[in-house]
Amino acid sequence: YTCSSHKLDEDMRLQFLKNDSVTCNDGSPAGYYIRESKSSKRWLLLLEGGWYCFSKHSCDYRMKTTRALMSSSPWPQTRKGTGILSPKPEENPYWWNANMVFLPYCSSDLWSGTKPKTEDSGYAFMGSLIIKEVVNELLSKGLDKAKVLLLAGISAGGVGVLVNVDRVEEQLRSQGHQGVQVRGLSDSGWILQTEQYKQGDCTHVLSCGPNDMVKIGFRYWGAAVPEVCRQSYIGAEWNCFFGPIIYPTIKSPTFVVRWLFDQAQMTISNVDMTGGVITEGQWNYIAVFAPACLAHELITRTYWMSVQVGGTSLPKALHCWERSLQDKNGSVRSCPLHLVDHCLWLNCNPTCPDIYDQPTGRE
């Protein structure tokens, strides 16, 4: 065959859902892109990202600016799989031969919604039902014989993984497909509930802090979060969108990928870094002291000044932090606040405390 036909069959092809009551925001049918690999029993389902909207105003604006994130009508017939979706071993040494399924994000609800479009609301929010229906329709394409289903997702899709991975597992098990091992891979969906660097109102999607945003969205989307997490947050179920809260409740093995200084986290924390430019006040807001030690507690230890990251101890870092809070714009450049170990094994930092010197907790 020619190079171009070879290239073509590497592309993923669009398939609209057979059940057309499961829709994008505007009522158009949701769907997925698929590249089958008959010789493989591995299935990768990847949830796309792209923020969200949580009000008539913000969704109308989203419709005008990024329609493909709310409607399937502008979707192309094929898409190229890149990175973990690539069928080329040189681009994807991990899973190049797997069955690849890309789920475009068109529900604007962090893949959590269960609400069909009604006359008055104007938009549907069915993210969670889209995943369910895609899994259901893939069963007849060989997913029923799979060994592993990896539910992956990026940014908003990474939140979608945390919120949906156990539901997918339960869906397969209840239909008798317990032979399929369900796993999660969440990329950049681990968001912290920080106070904003600068208080923002909630009129825009991006100026709204993490908690306010999710509180509003949860109701607007008719969000479904996992039962176990919901039970422990009755009346405040929106907390279950956040990694540190939902993760301990997830049963399926789930791998979390996250940049130390995540841009989406910075954006919703109102740390404006347009053009990669950041002020000293903003940089100090994201201070961190993280030595690679097997240990617990530090600040009341007698040796707390001897643990160092890159030559800086915690008392020194705290001193720097105080200075940075006093003179927001003063120069504290030689006073470090971002201290993360580079070595990777337990106690690879030579200043780690001796574990035999640590109290056991029973003393």
Ligand code: K4Q
């Ligand atoms: C608590 C939920 C916060 C979710 C943040 C999602 C961020 C996102 C889009 C990406 C490009 N930068 O979806 O980012 O498409």
